[in-house]
Amino acid sequence: xxxxxxxxxxxxxxxxxxxxxxxxxxxxxxxxxxxxxxxxxxxxxxxxxxxxxxxxxxxxxxxxxxxxxxxxxxxxxxxxxxxxxxxxxxxxxxxxxxxxxxxxxxxxxxxxxxxxxxxxxxxxxxxxxxxxxxxxxxxxxxxxxxxxxxxxxxxxxxxxxxxxxxxxxxxxxxxxxxxxxxxxxxxxxxxxxxxxxxxxxxxxxxxxxxxxxxxxxxxxxxxxxxxxxxxxxxxxxxxxxxxxxxxxxxxxxxxxxxxxxxxxxxxxxxxxxxxxxxxxxxxxxxxxxxxxxxxxxxxxxxx
Ligand SMILES: [Zn+2]
Numbered sequence: 001x002x003x004x005x006x007x008x009x010x011x012x013x014x015x016x017x018x019x020x021x022x023x024x025x026x027x028x029x030x031x032x033x034x035x036x037x038x039x040x041x042x043x044x045x046x047x048x049x050x051x052x053x054x055x056x057x058x059x060x061x062x063x064x065x066x067x068x069x070x071x072x073x074x075x076x077x078x079x080x081x082x083x084x085x086x087x088x089x090x091x092x093x094x095x096x097x098x099x100x101x102x103x104x105x106x107x108x109x110x111x112x113x114x115x116x117x118x119x120x121x122x123x124x125x126x127x128x129x130x131x132x133x134x135x136x137x138x139x140x141x142x143x144x145x146x147x148x149x150x151x152x153x154x155x156x157x158x159x160x161x162x163x164x165x166x167x168x169x170x171x172x173x174x175x176x177x178x179x180x181x182x183x184x185x186x187x188x189x190x191x192x193x194x195x196x197x198x199x200x201x202x203x204x205x206x207x208x209x210x211x212x213x214x215x216x217x218x219x220x221x222x223x224x225x226x227x228x229x230x231x232x233x234x235x236x237x238x239x240x241x242x243x244x245x246x247x248x249x250x251x252x253x254x255x256x257x258x259x260x261x262x263x264x265x266x267x268x269x270x271x272x273x274x275x276x277x278x279x280x281x282x283x284x285x286x287x288x289x290x291x292x293x294x295x296x297x298x299x300x301x302x303x
Contacts (some may be wrong), residue, residue: 002265008278014232015034015036016035016036016038017234018098018252018253018254018255019032020068020252021247021249021250022248023247024248025244025245025255027191027193028189028191028192028210028214029189029192030187030189031187031188033067033233034186034230034233035057035061035064035183035255036182036183038100038256039057039060039182039183041235041257042101042257043056043182045295045296046103046104046128046296048104049106051111051115051116051117051118051301052087053177054117055091055153057102057175057253058154058175058184059081059102060100060102062171062186063100064186065171066079066093066095067100068130069188072136072137074136076095077095077096077131077132077133078094078095078134079091079092079093079094079102079129079130080093080129081124081129081130081148081153082123082128082130083124083126083127084126085125085135086121086123086193087110087118088104088107088111088124097253097254098253099255100255100256101258103296111230112192117202119151120149120151120152121148126148127147128145129148129160131144131160142164144164144165145164150243154173155272167190168190168208169189169191170214171186172226173186173226175227176227181289183227186220186226187221191211191218193210201219259295261290261294261295261299263299263301266299268292270301271303278303287300287301
């Protein structure tokens with residue numbers, strides 16, 4: 001079936017949903033996601049060149065996978081890459097209660113010069129990736145910063161888990177785009193030996209036999225399986241871990257494309273500026289135009 005087939009629009013079930021799973025005997029847990037319409041909506045806000053579209057799609061899948069680890073309502077995950085010397089100087093994505101958004105600030109000409117499938121360094125030059133978990137109820141913030149290097153953004157996120165959280169973590173992301181259609185899928189698997197989740201992780205090691213097995217099985221996932229619209233994620237999961245005694249699957253929150261660029265939000269931001277400055281910002285019609293980079297739209301704010 002071609003992605004350009006119009007009938008696919010109604011048949012595209014199982015998209016933009018996150019699946020949670022646990023493999024109790026191996027003390028492993030994970031998330032799987034396949035994004036379609038939500039991804040296309042985010043990507044369509046700007047006229048991105050193909051390499052940037054691919055990068056942002058990968059980042060959004062990572063954002064959904066890591067964001068879906070948050071259990072409490074109102075908690076947020078932010079993925080932010082900042083760099084200099086390459087075509088991309090800023091990439092920001094976030095996740096809040098299933099709503100994802102993101103954008104990439106880049107230099108078009110430099111992206112062209114970097115070729116069709118540039119490596120991470122060719123896109124970012126030198127930079128770092130910050131991953132931040134903001135927990136709603138406690139107000140706690142966990143942030144880890146890793147260099148933007150290696151084969152992909154996905155690898156940098158794996159480095160984050162290894163260095164900052166010290167949790168053995170495997171991430172796989174695949175992106176397929178044809179014309180304006182884009183499908184992306186991903187999987188995150190983690191090991192918490194002896195139910196250590198949430199406690200001190202003194203024994204988290206990459207060479208734990210339980211984890212080695214899970215990592216080999218999960219690592220055998222093919223890119224085309226992650227983006228195959230005809231292969232439900234649940235079936236893929238069963239196929240990967242069919243040797244396990246038990247794999248528990250739990251549908252988690254559905255994804256949506258969300259932004260917080262409401263007039264009320266910007267009024268509260270602008271209220272912090274002195275009136276003199278606000279007067280300078282005002283247009284002839286008395287409103288202050290605010291540019292939302294995520295949505296690529298100007299919001300006229302009256303204050
Ligand atoms: Zn917005």
